[in-house]
Amino acid sequence: MxxxxxxxxxxxxxxxxxxxxxxxxxxxxxxxxxxxxxxxxxxxxxxxxxxxxxxxxxxxxxxxxxxxxxxxxxxxxxxxxxxxxxxxxxxxxxxxxxDDEAAVPDPASGPEHQSMASSLRAALDTALAGLPPPQRTCWILRELEGLGYEEIAEIVDATPTAVRGRIHRARTQLVEALEPWR
Structure with missing residues (x-):
């Protein structure tokens, strides 16, 4: 069947x-x-x-x-x-x-905006890698997977309030780490 x-x-x-x-x-x-x-x-x-x-x-x-x-x-x-x-x-x-080795941008040559996008992606990856795993996981589930706070809380075995706090701290650290790109 x-x-x-x-x-x-x-x-x-x-x-x-x-x-x-x-x-x-x-x-x-x-x-x-x-x-x-x-x-x-x-x-x-x-x-x-x-x-x-x-x-x-x-x-x-x-x-x-x-x-x-x-x-x-x-x-x-x-x-x-x-x-x-x-x-x-x-x-x-x-x-x-x-090993805290930073991500290296793609060495392939291309238009300037592709190079900048690649560098920005590498900076984001490095910034994400620097987050504590609980913050990184909550941020990924919210921002990249689009899950709600309740569902994330169930996944990571925390309260929705704790999830909101982790995501807030992750966003704050990411903004600081990506400040040169503003």
Whole structure:
């Protein structure tokens, strides 16, 4: 039996909890890009982000029977991805000092505005990397993924007020770091 593209996530979750692997595969198709982006923007490394995303999806499959409310699947899955990425950061710190190497702009020649855009992107990436992981994750989920404060709070296991504070502090630090670009 095929899965209709309009099938709600909640229905797919319930089917997957009953052992329907096709339903879980559809959930993966729907959410894998966002799971990867959360990991990538937290880790700033494609290889580690791919590993974190894959591990998050595997964990979600294993723990899916424990999910009580199918309506919370998206936040639950993104929380798993967020935690997995943070675990990788912690592992980096435990094994070696973090290399604070600044992102290098693309050496390819091009129009001046492309060069400036590339440099600005590198400055933003560097500024984001300098944020504490909780602030960086909240800012990414809000500004780049467009999630609401309530959903972010559920993902990062904090209150909406704490999320607002983290985002405010992240914005303040980013504005300061990007002041030369104004």
């Amino acid at each position: 095929g899965i209709h593209p309009d099938t709600r996530d909640e229905t797919l979750v319930e089917r997957a909890q009953d052992g329907d692997t096709g339903a879980f595969e559809e959930l993966v198709r729907r959410h894998q890009d966002t799971v990867f982006r959360i990991a990538l923007r937290t880790l700033d490394d494609h290889g580690e982000a791919a590993d974190a995303a894959q591990e998050a999806l595997i964990t979600a499959w294993r723990k899916l029977p424990d999910l009580g409310d199918a309506r919370t699947f998206r936040a639950w899955l993104y929380r798993i991805a967020h935690r997995r990425a943070l675990n990788i950061i912690r592992a980096r710190r435990a094994t070696a000092a973090i």
